[in-house]
Amino acid sequence: MYIYDDYDQQIVDQRVDQFRDQTRRFLAGELTGEEFRPLRLQNGLYIQRHAPMLRVAVPYGHLRSDQVRALAEIARKYDRGYGHFTTRQNIQYNWPKLEDVPDILADLAKVQMHAVQTSGNCVRNTTTDQFAGVAHDEIIDPRPWCELIRQWSTFHPEFAHLPRKFKIAVCGSVEDRAATWVHDIGVHVVRNAAGEVGFKVIVGGGLGRTPMVGAVIREFLPSLHLLSYLDAVLRVYNRYGRRDNKYKARIKILVKAMTPEAFAAKVEAEWSHLKDGPMTLTQAEIDRVAAFFTTPAYQTLPAEDKGFARLRSENKAFARWVERNVFKHKQPGYAAVTLSLKATGVAPGDATDAQLDGVAELADRYSFGEIRVSHEQNLILADVQQADLPAVWEAAKQLGFATPNIGLITDIVCCPGGDFCDLANAKSIPIAEGIQQVFADQDYLFDLGEIDLNISGCMNSCGHHHVGHIGILGVDKSGSEWYQVSLGGRQGHDASLGKVIGPSFAQDDVPGVVRQIIEVFVEHRQGDERFLDVFDRVGMEPFKSRIYQKERAHG
Amino acid sequence: MGKHPHIIKLDRSNGQREIVANHWLRVAEGCDDTIPAHTLLPLKEWLERRDELLGRADVGIWFAPDDEPEALGQDAARLSIIAVDFPAFTDGRGFSIGRLLRERYGFAGELRAVGDVFKDTLLYLRRCGFDAFEIRADKDVEEAAKGLDDFSEFYQGAADQPLPLFRRRGG
Ligand code: HEM
Ligand code: SF4
Numbered sequence: 001m002y003i004y005d006d007y008d009q010q011i012v013d014q015r016v017d018q019f020r021d022q023t024r025r026f027l028a029g030e031l032t033g034e035e036f037r038p039l040r041l042q043n044g045l046y047i048q049r050h051a052p053m054l055r056v057a058v059p060y061g062h063l064r065s066d067q068v069r070a071l072a073e074i075a076r077k078y079d080r081g082y083g084h085f086t087t088r089q090n091i092q093y094n095w096p097k098l099e100d101v102p103d104i105l106a107d108l109a110k111v112q113m114h115a116v117q118t119s120g121n122c123v124r125n126t127t128t129d130q131f132a133g134v135a136h137d138e139i140i141d142p143r144p145w146c147e148l149i150r151q152w153s154t155f156h157p158e159f160a161h162l163p164r165k166f167k168i169a170v171c172g173s174v175e176d177r178a179a180t181w182v183h184d185i186g187v188h189v190v191r192n193a194a195g196e197v198g199f200k201v202i203v204g205g206g207l208g209r210t211p212m213v214g215a216v217i218r219e220f221l222p223s224l225h226l227l228s229y230l231d232a233v234l235r236v237y238n239r240y241g242r243r244d245n246k247y248k249a250r251i252k253i254l255v256k257a258m259t260p261e262a263f264a265a266k267v268e269a270e271w272s273h274l275k276d277g278p279m280t281l282t283q284a285e286i287d288r289v290a291a292f293f294t295t296p297a298y299q300t301l302p303a304e305d306k307g308f309a310r311l312r313s314e315n316k317a318f319a320r321w322v323e324r325n326v327f328k329h330k331q332p333g334y335a336a337v338t339l340s341l342k343a344t345g346v347a348p349g350d351a352t353d354a355q356l357d358g359v360a361e362l363a364d365r366y367s368f369g370e371i372r373v374s375h376e377q378n379l380i381l382a383d384v385q386q387a388d389l390p391a392v393w394e395a396a397k398q399l400g401f402a403t404p405n406i407g408l409i410t411d412i413v414c415c416p417g418g419d420f421c422d423l424a425n426a427k428s429i430p431i432a433e434g435i436q437q438v439f440a441d442q443d444y445l446f447d448l449g450e451i452d453l454n455i456s457g458c459m460n461s462c463g464h465h466h467v468g469h470i471g472i473l474g475v476d477k478s479g480s481e482w483y484q485v486s487l488g489g490r491q492g493h494d495a496s497l498g499k500v501i502g503p504s505f506a507q508d509d510v511p512g513v514v515r516q517i518i519e520v521f522v523e524h525r526q527g528d529e530r531f532l533d534v535f536d537r538v539g540m541e542p543f544k545s546r547i548y549q550k551e552r553a554h555g
Numbered sequence: 556m557g558k559h560p561h562i563i564k565l566d567r568s569n570g571q572r573e574i575v576a577n578h579w580l581r582v583a584e585g586c587d588d589t590i591p592a593h594t595l596l597p598l599k600e601w602l603e604r605r606d607e608l609l610g611r612a613d614v615g616i617w618f619a620p621d622d623e624p625e626a627l628g629q630d631a632a633r634l635s636i637i638a639v640d641f642p643a644f645t646d647g648r649g650f651s652i653g654r655l656l657r658e659r660y661g662f663a664g665e666l667r668a669v670g671d672v673f674k675d676t677l678l679y680l681r682r683c684g685f686d687a688f689e690i691r692a693d694k695d696v697e698e699a700a701k702g703l704d705d706f707s708e709f710y711q712g713a714a715d716q717p718l719p720l721f722r723r724r725g726g
Contacts, residue, residue: 005724007708007720007724010707010708011706011708011709011710014705014706014707018705018706022675030695030698031675035673038644038645121647151710151711151720151721152710152719154710155679155710156710156711157650157678157679157680157682157683157709157711157713158647158650158651158654158679158682158713159650160650161644161645161646161647161650161676162647227711238647238650238651239648239651243648273659277712278712278717278718279711279712279719282721285721285722285724288721288724
C-alpha cells in the first residue's frame with residue numbers, strides 16, 4: 001500500500017484547514033449556499049434527502065486495517081453506525097452533520113485518508129481491478145499508475161472546474177474488472193512488441209443519460225508520458241467540453257461530436273507541446289511509487305492445501321462459498337476472498353461499524369492487514385492462505401459476510417435510490433431485497449450461474465444498470481415509481497449496453513418479472529450456458545413475449 | 556465590466572502581495588477613436604486593430620472564456636496586461652487560458668483574473684499564472700488574499716512551479 005510521506009500528509013492536513021474555514025464561512029453567511037455548493041462537493045459533501053452525505057475516497061479501492069477501523073469509528077461517532085460502499089470503490093456516510101464534517105476529515109487525515117474530489121466537476125477517485133497485484137490473469141500491476149494519477153489529479157489547478165465530473169479507471173489484466181470502457185478515460189496497462197510498458201487509452205465512455213462505450217484514441221502511450229498526455233486530454237476537454245447544458249457536458253458528448261479521430265488529433269496536437277516537458281515521469285518516481293506495491297511476504301506453499309481440499313470435498317456449503325467467493329491467486333497456496341455485502345435484507349454495499357471492525361481484524365490475522373473494495377460493492381481479502389480459508393469462512397459467517405453469491409443474481413449492484421437520494425425517481429433498495437427473496441433457494445440460485453443484476457434509481461445510473469445483464473432503472477410516471485428493465489448489458493472488454501425490454505413495471509411486479517426472465521433463460525439454456533450466452537443466442541423475443549403475455553405493463 | 560477600486564497584486568518572484576488601487580478600465584467595446592490609456596479591450600477588438608495597438612503598453616486585452624489564446628499567439632509576449640474573465644468561478648476555461656498565455660505564448664505582463672473571483676479560487680489561479688486578482692466587490696479583499704496560502708505544496712507542475720513534486724521530492 002502507498003504510505004504518505006510528509007508532503008502527502010501536509011497536503012491532506014491543509015485540506016482539512018481549508019474546508020474548516022469554508023464551512024465556517026458558510027455557516028457565518030460569508031459564503032452563499034450557491035458558492036459553497038461546488039466547494040463542498042469537491043470534498044464529497046452532498047446535501048441529500050435526510051441529511052448531508054459524505055463520500056470518503058478509497059483510492060483505487062485499497063484500505064489498510066487501521067483505516068477500516070477509523071471508518072468504523074467515524075460511523076459510530078458521527079453517523080448511525082454504518083457506511084455504504086459505492087460502485088466507485090468509495091464509502092459514503094448518510095447521516096453526518098454539516099458542522100461535524102471538518103472534524104471527520106481531520107480524523108480521516110490521521111489515517112492518511114480524505115474526501116478530496118469525491119464529487120464535483122473535477123477528476124474523481126481513480127478506480128481499478130479489486131484483484132490488482134494478485135490476479136492470476138494480471139499482465140502488469142495497475143496500482144502504481146493509479147497512485148501516480150491520484151497525485152497528478154489531486155488539486156490540479158487547471159482542472160478543478162471542468163465542464164462535468166471526470167472519472168478514470170485503470171486495468172492491467174486480461175479480463176477487465178474495472179469497467180474501463182464506460183469511464184471518461186479508461187487506461188489499459190499493456191506491453192508493446194518490444195516488451196515496453198505503456199498504455200492503451202480509451203476516452204468517452206460513460207453511463208448516465210447518454211450511455212456510451214468509449215473509443216481508443218491511442219493504442220500505445222509509452223509509460224513516461226502518462227501524465228503529460230492526461231494533461232493534454234483534460235485540457236482539450238476543459239476548453240471545448242460543453243458548459244451550456246449539464247446533460248451534454250461529459251467528455252463522451254465532446255468526443256462523439258468531434259468524432260474520436262478528430263478528438264484524438266486535437267489531443268495529439270496539444271500533447272506535442274507538453275511531451276517531454278517537466279510532467280514527463282522519471283524512472284526514479286515510477287520506481288519509488290512501485291516500491292509501495294511489492295508482493296507481501298508470501299510463504300512457499302503447495303498449490304493446494306490438503307485440509308482445505310478435504311473440507312471442500314466434504315462440506316457442500318464450504319465448497320459453494322469457495323466456488324463463488326474465492327478468486328484464483330497468482331501465488332501458489334493463496335487465494336483472494338470476497339466478503340459479500342449482499343446478504344438479503346441488507347442494502348447492497350452497507351456495512352456496520354462492528355462489521356468493519358471485524359473485517360479489519362480478519363485482514364490483520366489472515367491477509368497482511370489489507371482490504372480492498374470492489375466496484376461491485378463488496379470487500380476483498382486479497383492474500384489469504386488456502387489453509388486459512390475454513391477459518392475465514394467461519395469468521396465471515398459470523399459477520400454476515402459469507403453469502404456465497406459473488407457473481408450470482410443476488411450479488412446486486414444497487415444505488416441508494418429514493419430512500420436516500422434527492423435525484424431519485426424511484427426506490428432501489430427495496431427492489432433489490434424483493435429480487436433477492438425470489439432467489440432464496442440456494443440450490444436454484446447456484447445453478448443459475450453468473451448473472452449481473454444492476455439497479456439505478458434514476459437515469460444518472462449510479463447503479464450501472466446499463467451494463468447489468470439484467471438492468472433495472474427507476475422511472476417516474478406521473479408521480480409514482482416505475483421500473484424499466486433492460487437485458488443483455490455487460491462490462492469487461494466486450495462492454496455493451498443493455499436493451500430495454502418494453503414498457504415499465506410497477507414496483508410490486510418487478511421481482512415477478514425477474515423471476516419470469518430467469519424462467520425463460522432456464523427453459524432455453526443448454527447445459528451450463530450462462531445467462532448472457534442464452535440471451536445472445538435467443539435474443540429478446542422469448543423474454544418479451546413471456547413477460548408481456550398478460551396485460552401487466554402499462555404505457 | 557467597469558472599474559473595481561482595488562486588486563490584489565502578487566509578486567510572482569517572491570510571493571509577496573499587496574492591495575493596490577486599480578487603474579484599468581475594462582470595456583465591452585472600444586470606441587472608433589483613439590483608445591484611452593488604461594483600457595482593457597475585448598480580444599476580438601484588439602485583434603482587429605492589432606497594428607495600431609501592438610506598440611501601446613497602456614492598452615490591454617481581456618479574454619472571455621471562449622476566446623482562444625492561439626488567436627493572440629506570440630503577440631502576447633509584447634503586451635503589458637491581460638485580464639481573463641470568469642463569469643462564474645465554476646467556469647474553469649480561464650485556467651487553461653492563463654497557462655497557455657504564460658507557458659506557451661511567453662506572456663510576462665500582469666495576468667489578471669476578473670469576474671467571479673474570491674478567496675477559494677485564488678490559489679488555483681496563482682498556479683495557472685495569474686498575478687492580479689480583482690476580487691468581487693461584495694467580498695472582503697484582505698480575507699480573500701489569505702486564500703493564496705491555502706496550500707504550500709503541490710503535486711503537479713503548473714505555471715508558477717513547472718516542476719512537479721516528483722522532480723523536487725527530496726529523498
Ligand atoms: C445519494 C447521492 C448521490 C447522488 C446525488 C448522485 C448523483 C449522481 C449524478 C447526478 C450522476 C450523473 C452524472 C452524469 O451523468 O454526468 C451520477 C453518476 C454516477 N454515480 Fe452517483 N450519486 C449518488 C450516489 C452514488 C452512489 C452511492 C454511487 C455508488 C453506489 C454512485 C455512483 C455513481 C456512478 C458510478 C456514476 C457514473 C455513471 C457515469 O456517469 O458514467 N453514486 N451520480
Ligand atoms: S442513480 Fe439516481 S437515484 Fe440512484 S444514487 Fe444515482 S442519482 Fe441517486
